[in-house]
Amino acid sequence: MTKYIEELKGVEPFATTAMDHQWLPFTPNRDFLQDPRMFAGARGLYYYGPDGKAILDGSSGLFTTPAGHGRVEIADAVRNQILELDFTSSFLRSHEKSFTVASRLAQLLPRGLDTLFFVSSGSEAIDTAMKLALAYHRARGEASRALFVSRERSFHGVNVGGSMLGGIANNRRSFQASGVPVVHMRHTYTADRFIPGQPKTGVDLADDLLRFVELYGAENIAACFVEPIAGSTGVLVPPVGYLDRLRDICTQYGILLVFDEVICGFGRTGKPFAAQSFGVTPDMITMAKAITNGNIPMGAVAIDRGIHATMMDRAAQHAIEFFHGYTWSGHPVACAAALATLDIYQSENLFTRAEELSGYFLKGAFGLAEVRGVSDVRGYGMLAGVDIDPAIVGMNGYELQKRLYDHGLHIKTTGNTAILAPPFIVEKKDLDFIVDTIRAVLTGTA
Ligand SMILES: Cc1ncc(COP(=O)(O)O)c(C=O)c1O
Numbered sequence: 262m263t264k265y266i267e268e269l270k271g272v273e274p275f276a277t278t279a280m281d282h283q284w285l286p287f288t289p290n291r292d293f294l295q296d297p298r299m300f301a302g303a304r305g306l307y308y309y310g311p312d313g314k315a316i317l318d319g320s321s322g323l324f325t326t327p328a329g330h331g332r333v334e335i336a337d338a339v340r341n342q343i344l345e346l347d348f349t350s351s352f353l354r355s356h357e358k359s360f361t362v363a364s365r366l367a368q369l370l371p372r373g374l375d376t377l378f379f380v381s382s383g384s385e386a387i388d389t390a391m392k393l394a395l396a397y398h399r400a401r402g403e404a405s406r407a408l409f410v411s412r413e414r415s416f417h418g419v420n421v422g423g424s425m426l427g428g429i430a431n432n433r434r435s436f437q438a439s440g441v442p443v444v445h446m447r448h449t450y451t452a453d454r455f456i457p458g459q460p461k462t463g464v465d466l467a468d469d470l471l472r473f474v475e476l477y478g479a480e481n482i483a484a485c486f487v488e489p490i491a492g493s494t495g496v497l498v499p500p501v502g503y504l505d506r507l508r509d510i511c512t513q514y515g516i517l518l519v520f521d522e523v524i525c526g527f528g529r530t531g532k533p534f535a536a537q538s539f540g541v542t543p544d545m546i547t548m549a550k551a552i553t554n555g556n557i558p559m560g561a562v563a564i565d566r567g568i569h570a571t572m573m574d575r576a577a578q579h580a581i582e583f584f585h586g587y588t589w590s591g592h593p594v595a596c597a598a599a600l601a602t603l604d605i606y607q608s609e610n611l612f613t614r615a616e617e618l619s620g621y622f623l624k625g626a627f628g629l630a631e632v633r634g635v636s637d638v639r640g641y642g643m644l645a646g647v648d649i650d651p652a653i654v655g656m657n658g659y660e661l662q663k664r665l666y667d668h669g670l671h672i673k674t675t676g677n678t679a680i681l682a683p684p685f686i687v688e689k690k691d692l693d694f695i696v697d698t699i700r701a702v703l704t705g706t707a
Pocket of ligand 1: 381382384385387416417418419492521522524549550
């Protein structure tokens with residue numbers, strides 16, 4: 262060991278500038294470092310670059326910040342909480358605000374989905390829901406239910422379980438050998454283009470789940486995971502009746518239905534949760550991102566009362582009912598941020614505002630259909646995906662987001678799709694700016 266340390270003393274550090282030491286996630290790092298686009302501040306609807314340039318946030322951060330940036334109420338709550346109770350583990354201890362957040366969320370959630378398990382991210386919420394599904398079936402004496410059903414083009418985070426559920430090829434390729442058993446239904450992107458709202462065709466795609474029941478046996482299937490609107494892949498809105506059909510099949514065959522609402526949750530579809538927008542109640546909902554307006558990492562799994570009751574009833578009185586949890590589960594500072602955020606959503610009626618603005622927003626987004634090289638637009642609520650054809654517009658999605666930044670607009674792109682998810686505090690003129698800037702950059706008139 263001493264020899265190793267002595268040897269190291271003679272070695273030049275390989276990194277020479279401050280920028281050389283960080284490996285950025287989901288980023289072509291070497292390209293980024295050539296010409297980094299950074300943020301130095303944020304307030305309201307805007308990010309600010311290091312040179313002070315204002316950049317309108319057209320993606321609510323990363324679907325995280327619908328109430329806008331730099332909210333004083335959340336900052337105060339976080340500061341006060343650190344000084345009052347900065348940390349407690351949730352193992353064998355707890356604190357009042359975690360129970361308050363749970364009951365506030367229970368009021369927003371569909372009836373019956375009112376037990377909350379706290380985590381720190383969407384990925385953790387997904388893996389928690391997977392483990393809960395396995396443990397629940399085992400507790401009921403159906404331990405053979407170990408197979409998961411997911412969907413092509415889905416994104417369920419980056420932990421091992423969620424990576425295997427995920428159906429975006431690039432996110433799976435390097436990690437294939439994980440051993441989590443998952444089968445994928447077809448995605449719901451049909452041949453129809455430029456359909457606002459829910460496509461009228463495609464309900465039959467839900468019958469893929471029935472085929473898995475026939476092929477693998479319902480007694481071997483634990484749960485079916487879907488994003489109500491597949492977000493990260495570029496906004497695929499569920500066909501009319503599709504989620505209802507999944508619900509029916511799951512109910513008939515004892516399969517748990519899990520909605521991953523990490524993007525859809527907290528008003529993005531115009532209701533607190535997409536489950537309410539589409540009128541379908543799953544057995545669990547995963548959430549994260551906007552739960553604290555993106556200010557402090559936090560996530561949760563909302564669990565059906567019956568699942569919770571089963572897990573409680575089947576365990577001995579002093580036994581731990583679910584052998585799972587994170588150091589940061591129910592972190593006091595995250596809970597304080599969540600409460601301040603929920604207060605803002607309520608006092609400013611932001612979910613209703615999202616619902617009311619949706620028509621204008623979608624009309625603007627679908628107006629991009631007339632731009633040469635825009636090959637499809639999809640959207641629902643305050644979420645829209647705009648596909649571009651790089652051969653026609655002369656840039657791919659990655660290049661598009663760079664140029665938009667340079668023209669004062671932050672948009673998340675995925676492949677060749679721009680994903681628009683404005684904060685709910687936008688005005689109509691801001692929505693016009695988003696659409697006009699995209700149009701100008703795509704047509705080369707910016
Ligand atoms: C639907 C969905 N599930 C899970 C995740 C993972 O969340 P996180 O990045 O907080 O782990 C995401 C992230 O974008 C997501 O969109």
